[in-house]
Amino acid sequence: MADEVRAAPVRTARPALARSLRRSLIWLCGGLVGGTGVLLAILLVHPDSPPWAYWGYTAVCWLYFVAGCVAWWRRPSNGMGALIVWGGVSVSLLLVGSTAAPLLAALGTAAGTLPLAVVVHLLLAFPSGRLRRALPWAVVAAGYVVTLVLQFPLYAFDARMSALPLFVADRPDLLRTGIEIQRYAGALVMAVTAVVLVVRLRRAKPWQRRILVPLFGYGVLAVLFIPLSPNLFSRWFDWSPFAIGVSQLVAISGVPVAFALAVLLGGFARTGEVEELSSWLSAPTAERSGLSAALAAVLGDPLLEIAFRVPGRLDWVDSAGRPVGLPAPGDTRAAVPVELSGEVIAAIVYDSELIADPELVRAAGRVVALGVERERLTAALRASEQSLRRSRERLVETADRERRRIAQDLHDGLQVTLVLLAIQAQQLAHQPGATSAHRTGATDLRRGIDAAAAELRSLVHAVMPSSLLERGLGLAAEDLVDRLPVPAELVLGDVEPLPTPVASTAYFVVAEALTNVVKHAAASKVVVRLELVGGNLLVDVRDDGRGGASRDHGTGLRGLADRVDVLGGSLTLDSPAGGGTRLSVQLPVSQQGPDATAELARAQPDDRPRPPVLRPTELTVPDPLPVTATQD
Amino acid sequence: MQVVIGEDEALLRRGLTLILQDAGFLVAGTAADAAGLVRLAAVHEPDMVITDVRMPPTHTDEGMAAALQLARIYPSMSVVVLSQHVQRRYAVELLGEKRRGIGYLLKQRIADVDTFCADLRRVHAGGAVIDPEVVEIMVARADRDGTAIGRLTPRQREVLKLVAEGRSNLAIGTELHITEKAVVQHTSRIYDALGIAVDDDAHRRVLAVLKYLAQ
Structure with a gap:
């Protein structure tokens, strides 16, 4: 429990x-x-x-x-x-x-x-x-x-x-x-x-x-x-x-x-060891981040939470820096402020049916105020880290969305137009009374258009491959390996379905690594491995070439390292001179990105009842108390 | 020959319809999404369905899924799948579902109307037509990996490539400037090299192609 x-x-x-x-x-x-x-x-x-x-x-x-x-x-x-x-x-x-x-x-x-x-x-x-x-x-x-x-x-x-x-x-x-x-x-x-x-x-x-x-x-x-x-x-x-x-x-x-x-x-009464809190706080080994856990145990409300006020922000955050809301008036959950030197630094959100007396919560808040202040500073740090991370995630998502849009637009627009133009050119050749010079010219025109279409296809493919959109990472990686001029093997685990940002990042990692193998490695064999290992997607590209690759060479790998970092993953490049190159990337799959596909929901079940997130900026204190049988 | 078309781009749907009609095909109906295609195929039971891989509403592989489904339900119906980008897996899946009357082509191939219509007729006649680009990828891959196909002579490989594109022995002979008899000799050596048992020729041709694709 x-x-x-x-x-x-x-x-x-x-x-x-x-x-x-x-x-x-x-x-x-x-x-x-x-x-x-x-x-x-x-x-x-x-x-x-x-x-x-x-x-x-x-x-x-x-x-x-x-x-x-x-x-x-x-x-x-x-x-x-x-x-x-x-x-x-x-x-x-x-x-x-x-x-x-x-x-x-x-x-x-x-x-x-x-x-x-x-x-x-x-x-x-x-x-x-x-x-x-x-x-x-x-x-x-x-x-x-x-x-x-x-x-x-x-x-x-x-x-x-x-x-x-x-x-x-x-x-x-x-x-x-x-x-x-x-x-x-x-x-x-x-x-x-x-x-x-x-x-x-x-x-x-x-x-x-x-x-x-x-x-x-x-x-x-x-x-x-x-x-x-x-x-x-x-x-x-x-x-x-x-x-x-x-x-x-x-x-x-x-x-x-x-x-x-x-x-x-009966669950009516708290365990009520408020005094324990102060000695707990002064214990040198105490785990500070467990402050709300300690309050929850002491006040007898397992779902009790502390929401922190972070300087420079109007909303409240939890200890991990994630934005949270405070309960609205009339909710069964209520909040009391925690003050330090006259400033509201946090709020204790508790169940007003389990703890009828806000004074008790307030007293507990006074006892732990100093500890709360310490935890608040950590929360503030985490909150700014979170918002930085969110903004980087948004950048990657926006870039991906743009790539998809461009690929779709080209697919629906220019590529169709080129097919139709080529058909028209070919029909010119079949016109009754066309001379042989006309026919040759029209056929050449059609071939020229076909060549342009082929170029456009490879451009669209580089922006966002249709195989990735149609079937996901496995098919797209298979196609990359099929077309590689170097002997290649694909070891494909049961990785799908994947969240969209993870799938496209993994694809671009494989594509970039294989491009580098072809361009620089002079390898006789390359093995691409895609596997799920403990909630992480493992992307591993290994060749037996000349090695000596560095992530600082060229922008390709550096850009990918940034993408991987944004998704909370890691990228390792092992490339001793003469000893082949191994690029290894781990991407957490369970991490719930905002653009994550619906399948991701199964990855992280969190069925612990949470207080409804409401009203981010208003601190509500239940006063007068709701009258229930739990009081005198 | 009665044809049903599945293509979400209205202009291309119209263009394809006109080309086919000009070439003497009977276009029984056109659909803008996969569900519509399956419905029309059920209503008309045409000789052939031609569909794009990507279709609304998800713009993933709905057209491909519909093609496989139709190939399963109506064994006598030819199925041709068109795609912006061709790759091995789709060809293997189509041939895995159905050995005869299968086509998998780049969409751009439509423009070469004569070749395209000839390909459709070959499919209708029970052939399996795989896009030259897929075939080319496979040949390069076979060379690179040194598999059984990689050990075929260059001439044998040329013949196999044309077999995979669905050409008849006569057409291959014309293309390579050799006699039809020479083509037959090449193909039987190819079958031996790939370990394909004696069977009727059309079936063996497809097996050879499958071996070629699935390696």
Whole structure:
């Protein structure tokens, strides 16, 4: 997968901060699991409930701790992991309440319904673990008030709690009223929670709903099931206390697993190790060109890109110097600027559905700004190199196009005219009453026209051979070799189809090399080789002549070397005196020239989804943020 | 003899039509592209199609492809391909598809109307006519590479060249100022030298030419 590959540079420079966090998490998890384990051991010494209940609740605590720590570990900047651990703590308070020590028992009783508030908190804080809006914040606060404050009458006015230090008086009336208030307040909190969640579901994207619907549904049912189940199942279904206890345990134990999985697999949250970036940047071995890869890994958007602002240009370029566009407003992709000394030097283009908070991207941008500046200078260099290259490519293309046009025009125009003129001349000879002098003259005229036509043919052939236009390089090279006065062999691999500029450049290389062989080499044998080797077209012309050729002799070879260079190829001339001559040219075939033929499309499949290229000059920052279920 | 012409240049199409009509051929139809040529050939089933190698819309070898296709579909239809530039491969491909009634000529040959029409008639009679320029390239190539053909005597090579151009023994004799019998002797020695088995003469002539071209 792309993100795994691109994340590699980050892994090579695992910073101290992350190591420290992970050590802390191991200690935290170990401490909590150990602590509850000790608690369990104490409780099992003098149990006043059946042992399975202690075991069950301890196991649920452990589940919360482990799931929470795993989520925390994998998504350090996401608050959900910590919340899940907090849920575990709230469940463990129930165990604490079962101990014989009055103070601890009081604490446990006071926190008896706290886990329900934590589940509400988890529901409303998903997926980032934070509450950024007023309503969810108020609902969560209300949830804690209901479970902690409104719990008060249950231990202050209940005669069964008289042994506890929090007991005030035996007041059944106040107790009843208190229970009623807590019940209605709890129902209200749940109702508002349900409304908030439904609104979020409506705003969520379909793929988000696939995760949100089961998660929210399960959370809400768990919160309702736990307080209602004793009445419901014992009264109407005649369940035993054991069955009810187990079902409550199961219901509450599903919560940490569900939330941890949603955080890890849901694709909602970033890996969130912004702090890692700065240490990564200062690592001496870090690969700078992988900056966007590092940001992509850290922010959890595998398609994240950095677009650079290059001095003297209005558009944006990527790290290779190629022009790119920024997303338009309303696009699912968004961009935030990276500034250095008050100047916008780059933009981070990211998926606003994966990363809901542009502040986070902006913060990451601030951290990497210096690195971006360095990469920007490289990009600027590459961009100017690219534009130089493009302009040279255009020159070659224009020359080729012109050659083709001239060849076609001569073919359609002058050559046809010469045939027709020759026919007319010949017809003069056949005119009734023509004298023999007339006939001879007319036939000579026709021959003269034929000779002119032959000359024109060879001229057109030199400009752009028809065989190259008709069948491509193989046929054209075969014709060259056929007509050569020197014994020649053509070794023709399976090279076609070729992009037009590659085919014509290769043809002119062969033609020029063979011309030189005939003119200068005094060779007794020449071998022409055309083969595809590893994505390159290999053109090799070798003779056994006198050697001593140089690419500086004459303009032919030099011009060809330029053409080859423009196509990103290489030309080598090996011609020791007396040792024959070998001209070897490699032309990349996979390189996608702008004039490349359609067949070339198969050569370079790039099916990685790319951000749509839009609006080159405008930097758009999504503000206000699009409201989706990924936010609070 | 009924002829269908494929040529994209309107002036040349017209000129060719007039020449053929003057020479007593019946021009059943003319097409400006390869698809049109194949259609007309299917409709008229003429004795002969004459086509340019390059035709619209791609201006590559569409005419050649159409000629090969027609040679395959209609074994009795003669096929003559005209080209601005002649080369060995097209001649080999045409002869590979069909041994009789094949012609491959430079377009400029049209101007020598008498020779051109005589060539067409030879093709119609079942001959194979290859442009002298192709033949010349082959002879030069044979000389240069010292192959079996390169080892033929100069006289034998002259005879073979004229055989490849589709000439009859009588015509070769006239051209070289030797008797027809001498020509027959030369050709049988050529067949021996090239290792061509005894067969009917027309077939052997084409085999000799093919050997000549494909070496």
